[in-house]
Amino acid sequence: MVQTKLRSWPELKDPEYLKTNSFVTVESWIEGKQVDDGAEKLWRIHDKLYDFTEWIQKHPGGETFLRVSKGTDITELFEAHHVSVAAENLLPRFYVREAQTPRNSPYTFKDDGFFRVLKRKIREELPSVPKTVRLKSVLIADSVVATALVLLVIGSIMKSYLVGLAAGVPLTLGVIAAHNFFHQKPNWRRFYFDLTFLSHREWIVSHVMSHHIYPNTKMDLEIVMFSPFLQWLPTPEKSWISRHLSLIYAPVVYGFLFFAQGIVRFLRKGFQSHDLANLVVPGVILVASSWDIMFTLKLWVGVIWVASSIFSFIGTTAAHHAPDLFHEGDVPREDRDWGLQQLDAVVDRKEISGSLPLTLFTFGDHTLHHLFPALDHAVLEHLHPTFEKVCAQFNVHHEATPYWTLIKGQFQQLARTTPRVFPLKAAEKQR
Numbered sequence: 469m470v471q472t473k474l475r476s477w478p479e480l481k482d483p484e485y486l487k488t489n490s491f492v493t494v495e496s497w498i499e500g501k502q503v504d505d506g507a508e509k510l511w512r513i514h515d516k517l518y519d520f521t522e523w524i525q526k527h528p529g530g531e532t533f534l535r536v537s538k539g540t541d542i543t544e545l546f547e548a549h550h551v552s553v554a555a556e557n558l559l560p561r562f563y564v565r566e567a568q569t570p571r572n573s574p575y576t577f578k579d580d581g582f583f584r585v586l587k588r589k590i591r592e593e594l595p596s597v598p599k600t601v602r603l604k605s606v607l608i609a610d611s612v613v614a615t616a617l618v619l620l621v622i623g624s625i626m627k628s629y630l631v632g633l634a635a636g637v638p639l640t641l642g643v644i645a646a647h648n649f650f651h652q653k654p655n656w657r658r659f660y661f662d663l664t665f666l667s668h669r670e671w672i673v674s675h676v677m678s679h680h681i682y683p684n685t686k687m688d689l690e691i692v693m694f695s696p697f698l699q700w701l702p703t704p705e706k707s708w709i710s711r712h713l714s715l716i717y718a719p720v721v722y723g724f725l726f727f728a729q730g731i732v733r734f735l736r737k738g739f740q741s742h743d744l745a746n747l748v749v750p751g752v753i754l755v756a757s758s759w760d761i762m763f764t765l766k767l768w769v770g771v772i773w774v775a776s777s778i779f780s781f782i783g784t785t786a787a788h789h790a791p792d793l794f795h796e797g798d799v800p801r802e803d804r805d806w807g808l809q810q811l812d813a814v815v816d817r818k819e820i821s822g823s824l825p826l827t828l829f830t831f832g833d834h835t836l837h838h839l840f841p842a843l844d845h846a847v848l849e850h851l852h853p854t855f856e857k858v859c860a861q862f863n864v865h866h867e868a869t870p871y872w873t874l875i876k877g878q879f880q881q882l883a884r885t886t887p888r889v890f891p892l893k894a895a896e897k898q899r
């Protein structure tokens with residue numbers, strides 16, 4: 469649980485889902501938002517309420533996003549996921565009434581603000597991106613998952629834990645690459661994400677709806693789910709142990725994260741049909757090892773541990789946690805534009821830039837991905853010149869950081885208790 473009373477936007481309500489003493493779940497996050505957002509059991513976009521109930525199944529982006537978000541403010545999700553004007557043009561059909569309360573969000577979307585200006589430029593640029601580029605992402609994701617399965621089969625036939633565990637490496641890269649696909653309209657590659665103990669259905673809430681929209685704030689479940697073990701928010705309430713010993717125990721937390729997510733989910737909800745992908749890895753080992761149950765169980769646990777450790781290490785060091793990045797408790801920049809506030813909480817890594825496989829395998833191209841999550845990473849590659857032009861127009865400096873700075877920075881951030889004022893001046897930066 470995030471203990472801190474600190475808020476970067478004191479005029480906002482403290483999130484309802486953090487007020488209970490019970491375990492935070494994706495459901496409690498949504499239920500809390502339904503209380504906080506003033507959407508009156510409908511969907512809220514800016515200050516208007518809409519009813520999409522009859523249209524959910526016709527949504528080109530799939531029914532899940534709208535079904536799960538009913539009763540909440542979806543302004544940021546709506547703005548970020550639609551680059552074309554098609555969605556905006558449809559809105560009047562579903563209008564019900566004006567909302568009664570001001571938005572409980574720190575962010576704005578002014579027409580002449582950074583995000584909307586960038587979105588218009590990207591809209592103009594998109595037709596010049598070849599339609600086939602997405603195939604590159606598909607090929608990369610499929611190849612790495614196929615490699616993992618072949619290694620698993622070989623390891624199981626040879627009864628070699630070493631080869632079997634080695635399969636955990638491409639498997640993890642495939643799981644991370646699958647993240648590209650669960651941000652998009654429904655497609656079966658999102659199930660690559662579920663080959664370990666994870667569930668893309670839960671991550672559509674914890675990652676797409678929570679983390680992507682409110683990065684590094686108390687509304688970000690990817691901050692809350694590591695607490696109290698890893699506490700990145702700069703608050704004096706952090707214990708000495710959490711500040712200074714996390715370097716030692718973080719690898720243990722990383723290794724257990726997938727088990728914790730899987731076990732908690734199965735205990736709460738039981739086994740559901742869409743969890744079947746969780747059983748592909750043990751199924752392959754079982755058959756290829758000639759039904760050796762003990763070997764299967766041991767190797768399965770080992771592979772999940774490898775995947776959990778690598779995934780969590782990359783996830784926590786890739787883009788969000790270093791003292792130069794905004795975390796709730798810091799003083800935010802005055803301009804509340806959603807895009808600008810995202811830039812303060814996200815960074816790219818120098819070594820990853822320019823390589824699509826590395827981008828897909830390690831949460832690369834993270835800034836543009838945060839701003840336009842439904843665009844394939846292979847498309848994002850083509851949008852950098854436009855992004856840089858708009859950054860220059862708004863006098864925003866967003867420089868890639870060496871990976872080592874971020875790896876160190878993550879632990880410096882875990883130790884940090886003093887708020888900083890954003891945007892940082894060049895001389896204040898540690899890069």
Ligand code: HEM
Pocket residue numbers: 520527528529530533534537542545546549550551552553554555556558559562651652653842843
């Ligand atoms: C929870 C909020 C929503 C999310 C997360 C979301 C997400 C998405 C995604 C991922 C796509 C596929 C984009 C692609 O293939 O490139 C999409 C497409 C689309 N959505 Fe939504 N959507 C949301 C709400 C809405 C609403 C409220 C409307 C209309 C009233 C709408 C209308 C459309 C339309 C027309 C498309 C196809 C054109 C386009 O990609 O812009 N969506 N949406």
